Amino acid sequence: MTAAVVRRGALARTKWYLNCSMSIGQLPLRRSQSTFNHFVGSTKLQPSSTPPTPKPDAKPFRLAVKDNIATEEFPTQCASGVLGQHASPFEATIVRQLRARGASVVGKTNMDEFGMGSHSVNSIHGPVRNPLAPAGEDVSAGGSSGGSAVAVALDDADIALGTDTGGSVRLPAAYTGIVGYKPSYGMLSRFGVVPYANSLDTVGLLARDVESIRRLVFDTRLYEEHDPSDPTSLSVETRQRCSKAAPAALPDLSHLTIGVPVEYNINELDPAIRDAWAATASALESQGARIVPVSLPSTKEALCAYYILAPAEASSNLAKYDGVRYGIRGTEGDAAGETLYSEARGAGFGPEVKRRILLGTYSLSSEAMDNYFIQAQKIRRLIQQDFDRVFKLDNPLYEPRQFDLSEMSADTALEDKQGPVQVDFLLSPTAPTYPPKLSDIMKRSSIDAYMNDVLTVPASLAGLPAVSVPVKIDQSHQFPTGLQLIAQYWDDRRLLALADKVVKLMAA
């Protein structure tokens, strides 16, 4: 962090987002002027609705908002040409909820276009750069919520909102050395979040420490609030039922079993990351926690399933950007025999978005649907069952399920006659490598970039809460290691409590 703080000192102290002299309608500042390019230049808007009434216990804090979450004070552009200067007529529920809790929005953060990417380079505003990188080196800040992570890492914001579809909050948190939390699917409202893949999208929170996230979500009872505008927001009754199903407090570590999923120990894993993972597991064990290897056999299929399902939903969600209401209409096209809207869509979307739209369009086509989309959904179900099998807690969304031993791999060790061991949490790395250089990313294929999500995608497919925390065992190493903790559905409160313990334990 020190290096980053030093470098940041060299920056002009004028925060662009407080530059009120800029009037509406002026051209936006190009964020390439900023060293890390984490904020999106945009003119401030006149909000059309009154600000939310602050709660009695509201404490002021600075909030950075990913640019795919609708705000009234700033345009919502999703780092895309099709939504250039899009002024949302409404504000996302999560933003209003946080404003009522004392948040002031300091700006919109740069990202991968519509959330599609793992390095925050697929942006019309140019790539976000990692402040932890040595001077003169352009390194990935992770994506797609890279701008949000950097805003927090640089102390430009106390909390940042990101979105996590397949790891987009956890990965940049890991790369920039902060905490990134993806809650259980359905806990935080998605109303006002421009969808990438609705069934996977979750609003996530980024902060420098776990405690500020835990306070915001649980002490201010954010987790209890149902949003009637979001059909996927859990009802109050379901929230209560889920909360009853999960223990409220984290017991002493000596009462916890933490699983280390063997399938996450992939060949591509950076040895230093593997060391950090092992060291953290040992540290927890030394504190009395029981560490056991567990098997999640469907993990290897997760990435394939994710890269079928997410683009499929994306191709559908992005069909609305056709130049009629959003994007710039082409001068040609739309004539008989020509493809409708191709010009507007061709000009408005970046290459990665186009790639995923085409992928999704294909996997949903009548000839490919059965072999791709349907199969991927089946894998998704298997992955979710893998998790249910290893967690001690039942998944409160499903009827309790008996697992047949024949469904498990033959080498699964049995705990007792009840079956294999079950765990409270899972511990794994967040990313297989440390943040790559931007120049290396440009040289690689998009498939290589997809590989980065291999460890974060399973929890997304299962809708489970997960948090990435920074751990540094080798002080000489440039970057901290992001370690991921995963919990059973709606066990978020204990997950964050454990994450806090891990951070403190490893810092000591």
Added chain:
Amino acid sequence: MSRRSVGELSRYLLEGRISQRGCINGRRLSSRTVPVWSSLRPPYALRHLHTQPEPAAAAASSQPIHVPLRKQLKEQAKQAKKQGKKKSKGDSQTVDGWELTVGIEIHAQLNTSRKLFSPAATSFNDEPNSHVALFDVAMPGSQPLFQKETLIPAIRAALALNCEIQPISRFDRKHYFWWDQPSGYQITQFYEPFAKKGHITLLARDGISTEDGESVTVGIKQVQLEQDTAKTLAQTGSVHWLDFNRVGVPLIEIITEPEIHHPRTAAVFVRKIQLLLNTVDSCVSGMETGGLRADVNVSVRRTDDPSKKLGTRTEIKNLSTIKAVEDAIIAERDRQIRQLEAGGVIAGETRGWTIGSKETRRLRGKEGEVDYRYMPDPDLPPLVIGNDLVQRLQTSLAVLPDTELDKLVNHYGLTPKDALSLITLDNGSRVQYFYRVLALLESKLQAELDIADLPEVKSYSTLAGNWILHELGRLTTYKAGPLASGDLSFTQLGECAQVSEEDLSQLLYHLYRKHITGKVAKELLMAVYLGELEGGILEAINGNDLWFKEISQEEYEALAAEAAAGEDKVLEEFADEQKYPQGKLMYLVGKMMRLGPTERIDPAVAENAMRQWIERFHGR
């Protein structure tokens, strides 16, 4: 439940009159409101389309034939001649050696106040773009919110079509680009629709093709909920304006099995669906207002091998009138047969139909077919429909037109055509009025007669039906004079402001009991209608001594003899027993009526007397 909708529907069906209210805001008009235009065209004018001329006995009392009607018929005949329509459509129902197979998809706007996935109001002809929620224009970050009220008319429709309501159904996205589709997809129910496996039966009286015999049952494959699109308002040049008020308005799509084999039957099917949907209050707007649209799938195969699979089908999109359904099917069938007979093949393609044209036209072929890439909507939970709701809607479902028609025909003895007129007139209020009058007439008869002497229901219900349809209808046919602006108005419950059910039942009671003559009854009815009777029917009869004091049998015989005097030539015509000259008999009866005191003569008795006199004259 409101029955108003039936009448409204019949106005487009039978008169081609476009509703002044939409499907949607129908609720807002008071049921008592009688739109101004209804006086311009009296409901009576409907008669020529679905009632027969009155029976001969009634005609004997020299009623003037309704002039506008005659004129209309004449003009129609002239029109038909001009168009060279020598053969009726009946001839075009089949083609020798070929079998036609038709499947139909009907889209109908549901009668709801909210859109399917947003709380925006549904509207009709309101200020464009005045009822638009964020989701309706696919605002980034907005989400669909299923409006569960829309289920009520949807389930009613499915029940009217005898469908099985599915406890769990789901919503899917159907993708295609068009400017009237803001999200780039339509939310529909492709994989798991909410209703399946229904059927409706079409009867001969519905007007099905004679080749289909007495009845034909058409299977309903499924009924699904889906969104409507925005309305395009074409401007000059290549400019189009979009009105998003309609986008997201709930529709049901009704998909039949390919089980229709005659063009007329297909058209009758669409008309019957309209009637059913109106009766159960699912949809109050018809084809002409765009509230209902039909697509038809047409294929032909040679009849020599019935086991052969169906021929390649083409789809004709967006048929907007009942007539277009029949005409387009005939044109497409003939085109396919011509093509096949010339050794060609049928390409599976989408075709269009312009009203008034003779040929369908190609819209797009297989290569232009859109792959809709159906995907379950990831924002919308499954739709769970409880059995309690289905049961409740089933028991409160309005009596379906067929059930009511059956009762009117079988129990009350009305002709099918009269029964149909009765239930479609005045938004269904006329038949309610009929029931009210009949109940009063019945109680009067019961009060006056011993139970053993009570007549059969049909004997007086047909009289009541006749009067309520035809005599009442006659009152409002005057185009000039003081009666020209007159009108009959009915409440939804069947109360008539101009002719109370008490007055009419009193009148019919005396007529039925032969206390008064038909002529007197008609005059009294007119007086009631004009509000000229101050003290009621009984006082008017008493005050003006209108009671029917029938002459004696001897007087009848004397009159017959008097009328026959000097008519030797006429009488000669009765000599041949094989060919009874009924017309001549009526001529002689008419003479009797003129010679005697008309108001004291019952024409039927007079006829009988004359007949007997003639028989005696010829020594039989």
